[in-house]
Amino acid sequence: MKLLKLVPDNTNIQFLKLRVPFFVLSLVLILGSWIAVGVNGLAFGVDFAGGQEVRMTFTGQQTAPIPSLREKIAGLGYGEPVVQEFGAPNQVSIRVALPEGTEDNPDAAKKIGEQVIATVKADYADARVDGNDTVSGKVAGEFRNQAILALLAAMAAVSVYIWVRFEWQFGVGAMFALVHDVSITLGMFALTQWEFSLQIVAAILAIIGYSLNDTIVVYDRIRENLKKFRKMEMGALLDLSVNETLARTVMTSLTLFIALIPLLFFGPPSLFGMVAAITVGLFVGTYSSVYMAGPLLIWMGVTTNSFVPTETGLDKQEKIARGEA
Amino acid sequence: MLDFPLWKKLSLWATTLAASLLALPSLVNVAGLDWPAALPSPQVNLGLDLAGGSHLLLEAKAADVRAQRLENMEETVRQLMRNATPRIRIGDVSTAGGELSFILENAADIDRARGLIEPTMQGATTVREWELKVVDGQRIVLSQTEAGVNQAIDDAMDSATEVVRRRIDELGTREPTIIRQGDTRIVVQVPGLQDPEALKALVGQTAQLEFKLVDLDALPTNIQAGIAPPGSEIVPYAPGTPGAGSAIAVKRLGGIRGDNLTGAQAERDPQNGQSVVSIAFDAQGGAKFAKLTTENVGKPFAIILDGQVLSAPNINEPILGGRAQISGSFTPESSNNLAISLRSGALPVPLAVVEERTVGPDLGADSIRKGLIAMGIGSLAVIALMIATYGRFGIYATVALVFNVLMLLGLMALGGFTLSLPGIAGFVITIGAAVDANVLINERIREERARGRKVIAAVETGYKEASRAIFDANLTNLISALALGMFGSGPVRGFAVVLFIGIITSVFTGVTLTRMFVAGWLRKARPNDITI
Numbered sequence: 001m002k003l004l005k006l007v008p009d010n011t012n013i014q015f016l017k018l019r020v021p022f023f024v025l026s027l028v029l030i031l032g033s034w035i036a037v038g039v040n041g042l043a044f045g046v047d048f049a050g051g052q053e054v055r056m057t058f059t060g061q062q063t064a065p066i067p068s069l070r071e072k073i074a075g076l077g078y079g080e081p082v083v084q085e086f087g088a089p090n091q092v093s094i095r096v097a098l099p100e101g102t103e104d105n106p107d108a109a110k111k112i113g114e115q116v117i118a119t120v121k122a123d124y125a126d127a128r129v130d131g132n133d134t135v136s137g138k139v140a141g142e143f144r145n146q147a148i149l150a151l152l153a154a155m156a157a158v159s160v161y162i163w164v165r166f167e168w169q170f171g172v173g174a175m176f177a178l179v180h181d182v183s184i185t186l187g188m189f190a191l192t193q194w195e196f197s198l199q200i201v202a203a204i205l206a207i208i209g210y211s212l213n214d215t216i217v218v219y220d221r222i223r224e225n226l227k228k229f230r231k232m233e234m235g236a237l238l239d240l241s242v243n244e245t246l247a248r249t250v251m252t253s254l255t256l257f258i259a260l261i262p263l264l265f266f267g268p269p270s271l272f273g274m275v276a277a278i279t280v281g282l283f284v285g286t287y288s289s290v291y292m293a294g295p296l297l298i299w300m301g302v303t304t305n306s307f308v309p310t311e312t313g314l315d316k317q318e319k320i321a322r323g324e325a
Numbered sequence: 326m327l328d329f330p331l332w333k334k335l336s337l338w339a340t341t342l343a344a345s346l347l348a349l350p351s352l353v354n355v356a357g358l359d360w361p362a363a364l365p366s367p368q369v370n371l372g373l374d375l376a377g378g379s380h381l382l383l384e385a386k387a388a389d390v391r392a393q394r395l396e397n398m399e400e401t402v403r404q405l406m407r408n409a410t411p412r413i414r415i416g417d418v419s420t421a422g423g424e425l426s427f428i429l430e431n432a433a434d435i436d437r438a439r440g441l442i443e444p445t446m447q448g449a450t451t452v453r454e455w456e457l458k459v460v461d462g463q464r465i466v467l468s469q470t471e472a473g474v475n476q477a478i479d480d481a482m483d484s485a486t487e488v489v490r491r492r493i494d495e496l497g498t499r500e501p502t503i504i505r506q507g508d509t510r511i512v513v514q515v516p517g518l519q520d521p522e523a524l525k526a527l528v529g530q531t532a533q534l535e536f537k538l539v540d541l542d543a544l545p546t547n548i549q550a551g552i553a554p555p556g557s558e559i560v561p562y563a564p565g566t567p568g569a570g571s572a573i574a575v576k577r578l579g580g581i582r583g584d585n586l587t588g589a590q591a592e593r594d595p596q597n598g599q600s601v602v603s604i605a606f607d608a609q610g611g612a613k614f615a616k617l618t619t620e621n622v623g624k625p626f627a628i629i630l631d632g633q634v635l636s637a638p639n640i641n642e643p644i645l646g647g648r649a650q651i652s653g654s655f656t657p658e659s660s661n662n663l664a665i666s667l668r669s670g671a672l673p674v675p676l677a678v679v680e681e682r683t684v685g686p687d688l689g690a691d692s693i694r695k696g697l698i699a700m701g702i703g704s705l706a707v708i709a710l711m712i713a714t715y716g717r718f719g720i721y722a723t724v725a726l727v728f729n730v731l732m733l734l735g736l737m738a739l740g741g742f743t744l745s746l747p748g749i750a751g752f753v754i755t756i757g758a759a760v761d762a763n764v765l766i767n768e769r770i771r772e773e774r775a776r777g778r779k780v781i782a783a784v785e786t787g788y789k790e791a792s793r794a795i796f797d798a799n800l801t802n803l804i805s806a807l808a809l810g811m812f813g814s815g816p817v818r819g820f821a822v823v824l825f826i827g828i829i830t831s832v833f834t835g836v837t838l839t840r841m842f843v844a845g846w847l848r849k850a851r852p853n854d855i856t857i
Contacts, residue, residue: 003856004713009775057688130688132521134681139382146811154808158801165797199747202809202817206824209805210758213798217765220794248768251714252761255707259757262702263750268692270374271750278754 006254007247015242016235019295026292030180033187040190043082045197046095046133048147050140052113053095053133055086055270060126063089072119078112084195087269091130093195094120098137147201151182154208162212166219169300174215176296177288181211184284185277194273203277210256210278211285214249215293221245222297230304237304238294253286327785327844337841341728341834347735367738370500371516372745372819375693377686378516379524380815383676385485385509390478390674394469395420398445398455400578402427402467405441413438417464425467432463442467452476478509481673486511489528489676491669496527511676521683523662531675532666534583534604534651535629536614538621539637543574563633565654573637575627581617582671585610589667591660594652600660601652604667611647619643628653630663631675689746696749704730704756711760715767716856721842722763725834729759732830737822745819755827761798762835765791771857780855781847788840795836802828 046053058064066083069092073081078096086093096112113132120127135143155178163171185204189196221241229237242249257279264275329337350366353359360366373380399420406413414430415438429438439457442465446455454473458466482505489511490503502514515524540557549572553559558577562568588605606614617626618640627637628651635653655663708726712719733755737744770787778786806828809821 003716004710006714055688128685128687130685132681132683134678136679139680150808150811153811154805157804157808161797161801161804198815198817199820202747202820203750205805205809206754206820208808209802209824210754212801212805213758213761216798216801217794220797224790244772245768247771248764251710251764251768252758255710255760255764256754256757258706258710259703259753262706263696263699263753265699266695266702267699267753268695268746268749270688270692271696271746274747274750275753278750 005247006250011246012239012243013246014239015290016239016295016298019235019291019298022291023295026180026288029187030183033183033190036187036190040193042186042189042196043084043193045093045195046135046140047198048140048144048196049095049097050135050137051095051097052116053093053131053135054113054116054120054129055091055093055131055133056117056120057088057128057130058090058092058124058126059128061090061124064092065124066092068123069094069120072123073116076112076115076119081116084193086195087272091269143198147198150205151201151208154205155179155182158208158212162216162219166223167302169297169302170219172300173293173296174212174219177215177285177292178208178211180288180292181207181281181285185281188280189273189277194276197273199271199274200277203274204281206278207281207285211281211288213252214286214289217245217248218242218289218293222294226302226304232304234298234303238298242290242294249286249290253282256282327781327788327840327847329841329844334841334845337837341732341838344735344739344830345728345731347739348731348733349735351734351738367735367741369734369738370741370743371689371693372743372748372816373514373516373682374684374746374816375689375744375749376516377684377689378514379521380680380682381513381525381528381678382506382680383489383511383513383528384679385478385482385674385676387474387478387509390481391423391469391474393674394474394477395423395425396577398425398467401445402442403578405445406438409437409441413441423469426460426464428464435459435462435465438465475508478674482509482511484670485672485674485676488670488672489513492527492665493524495665495669496524510679517686521681523658525678525681526659526662527665529676529678530662530666531631531672532663533631533671533675534667535580536583536617537575537577537580537627537629538617539625539627540574540576541624548572548574560627560629560632560634563630563635563653566635567654568634568637573627573634575629575634579617580626581610581613583610583667584671585613586667586670589664591655591657591664592650594650599652600655600657601650602655602660602664602667603648603650606647606649608647611645614647614649615643615645619645692746692749696746696752700749700753700756703753707756707760711763715763717846718763718767718770718839718843718855718857721839722760722767722835724842725763725838726756726759728838729827729830729834730756732834733823733827736826736830740826742822742826743819744823745816747816747820748823751820751823751827755823755831759827759831759835762791762795762832763839765795766836766839767857770855774855774857780852784843784847784855788836792836795832799828799832 064085066085070081070083073083073094073096078099082095084093085091094116096116098112113134117129155175159171159175162174182204185207189200218241221244222238225237225241260275260279263271264279267275347367350360351369354368399418402425406415413434415427416430418427429435442457446457447453452472453470454476456468456470460466486503486505493501493503493513493515500516502512504512506512513528540554543554543557548559551559553574556577557574559572559574561572562570583604585607586604587607590603592601592603594601622640622643625637625639628635635651708723711722715722766787769791770783773783773786803825806821806825809817809824
């Protein structure tokens with residue numbers, strides 16, 4: 001039986017040749033994402049913005065009548081509502097901010113929610129209420145803090161772990177790759193204005209874990225090769241390491257990708273945003289472990305001498321015992 | 326590395342099969358069949374986002390607890406001073422600024438007053454709950470210590486949780502979750518509940534019933550302006566009652582609370598057909614009630630629920646039987662709710678709903694079905710790719726993958742964890758990522774074979790060299806899953822749990838289990854060449 005080989009043997013792509021243009025591209029993407037987040041903002045869902053959110057499915061229609069919904073609900077006098085497609089074309093999420101002074105008054109929120117539902121149902125008999133969330137301003141603020149804290153803590157913790165297991169340069173490289181992945185994912189949500197909820201933060205945390213897998217596999221091979229090929233030029237060594245692990249990188253990204261694609265298209269509509277974030281993060285993460293994590297090592301001065309086995313206390317004792325020291 | 330003695334093989338199989346079998350009840354359930362009741366049946370709980378239902382986050386305000394304690398202390402102090410022999414006269418009582426302060430008319434009483442008050446400052450615990458200061462030799466100031474307030478909040482929250490549980494149990498719903506969260510919060514989750522509003526009405530009602538004497542000396546104009554005579558307070562009528570929109574003045578102290586009830590029942594008044602709630606006091610409460618009504622025949626007293634007057638009838642005659650009937654423009658539902666609330670006891674502190682999530686039941690069933698379909702397609706695609714790429718080694722990886730999913734489900738059931746909607750995404754990610762270990766190992770074996778190593782040596786090196794990267798990669802994954810776990814409860818927590826357990830089971834099945842399969846085959850077949 002002939003087995004499938006996605007990456008032919010002895011593949012030798014000179015990735016690092018293009019490191020400067022790709023690095024510049026990455027920086028542009030990161031900056032662009034930050035600008036997008038700054039200008040467009042993220043479409044915070046009720047988790048982070050607080051307020052009242054009603055999710056509905058129009059069971060008798062292909063697409064939800066979003067413009068008409070927006071107009072009718074704006075007519076209730078609670079300001080401009082956020083009406084978005086949520087998952088499927090016939091599902092919407094309707095978000096209404098709570099009027100000033102009632103952010104922490106659940107009864108006011110409840111009343112608004114009931115009014116919204118009644119208004120929609122009066123015009124569309126096929127509207128099915130899937131969910132109704134009220135989050136007070138205080139709790140939303142806590143979720144925001146928790147999310148920021150969790151993201152920072154996760155990024156810091158894994159970077160420190162890499163630093164301890166490898167060298168500080170590797171820790172910085174991994175951190176940079178993570179900032180890259182997280183920024184671009186956020187940028188995508190700023191551009192598309194898809195709802196940014198707790199689920200998306202969960203997706204980003206998962207991206208942090210899995211994007212790092214690639215980085216670690218490449219780093220592990222770089223470390224091994226640094227010890228093996230002491231005379232090799234650094235660029236060539238990185239290329240060798242990336243190429244040697246390329247089959248694995250492609251294969252792993254592909255398995256995760258083909259597992260996620262059915263979920264993206266046939267899965268529960270309300271998971272769409274989360275799965276989309278993970279899918280994009282998967283690509284960005286694979287790219288960043290080749291073009292961010294690797295070249296940064298060169299620029300931070302990792303050389304083939306960086307991994308000369310340093311004399312540990314045990315070695316020293318051994319030498320003393322043998323009378324060499 | 327490839328040496329598997331019999332005991333090791335047996336224990337690995339035992340672990341794998343035991344954990345996988347635990348998944349069976351959940352699978353049978355998902356398939357829509359009934360699991361025999363006689364068998365042990367740990368089952369994965371479905372989160373609210375899959376089962377439908379209501380989630381409420383209730384919060385108590387610390388300020389309410391402080392105010393309540395202060396009021397209780399004032400009453401205690403007044404009683405102590407009044408009952409002292411000879412009586413200690415006090416004046417200028419104030420509770421402003423969260424402190425209780427008063428002047429002794431006779432400065433010589435100061436030590437006697439201290440001696441009476443000090444024993445009440447220590448609660449059941451060793452915590453010092455109050456601070457006593459003497460100002461100018463004649464004024465006593467009692468302030469609450471932070472430790473005392475915290476202790477009180479803690480106690481109040483414990484009993485509030487209990488009260489909420491009793492009330493929800495009366496609804497007769499299936500498997501509600503009621504847990505304290507943090508210092509001042511309670512999470513209530515009721516799966517499959519059809520009417521979330523009833524739930525909210527029930528847990529949101531403090532049900533603090535009070536009987537207070539009406540202050541007949543208060544001027545109507547003052548009441549309207551909200552100015553209460555000394556020792557009295559203005560209480561508005563509840564909406565829907567005949568007096569709605571107006572208020573009356575009642576004496577702040579000397580009333581009784583409806584804490585000592587043995588029962589409460591929603592009834593219909595046979596005379597006018599109105600919904601009423603009849604209550605029965607216990608012996609102590611009955612005695613107090615009898616005393617209050619005996620001493621105040623002919624005067625009106627107000628029946629106050631959660632700070633709003635229901636009615637203010639005249640006491641026509643002493644009520645000695647320990648029974649009373651409350652009317653207040655109830656609907657049959659609201660009288661029933663009040664009866665439940667009174668039966669299960671008043672909440673020691675008012676609770677506000679700060680987060681509420683309701684999920685319709687249709688959405689959840691739809692999500693499970695779509696999630697399963699997507700998971701099935703994804704798994705088949707991964708399996709096909711693995712077998713096409715690694716042949717025999719791909720089949721081993723596939724078997725490991727199946728056990729991985731079963732063990733993950735089984736361990737979740739065993740641990741009583743909840744499967745949420747994002748948890749389904751977690752399962753799919755686990756399926757896609759679990760084979761990573763096998764990819765790493767198999768690619769390494771390929772490499773080692775290409776370098777000319779013999780079969781056994783190549784397999785051994787492959788497992789050994791890949792293990793390091795597998796370990797590091799999965800540990801960082803565990804770290805990010807832990808960061809995810811920070812999100813207290815709810816769907817995201819469900820995602821973190823799946824990832825966390827999935828990482829552990831995938832290392833076990835992907836590395837240890839496949840190594841045993843490969844070792845067994847190598848030993849038996851002794852191949853000179855392998856297709857990989």
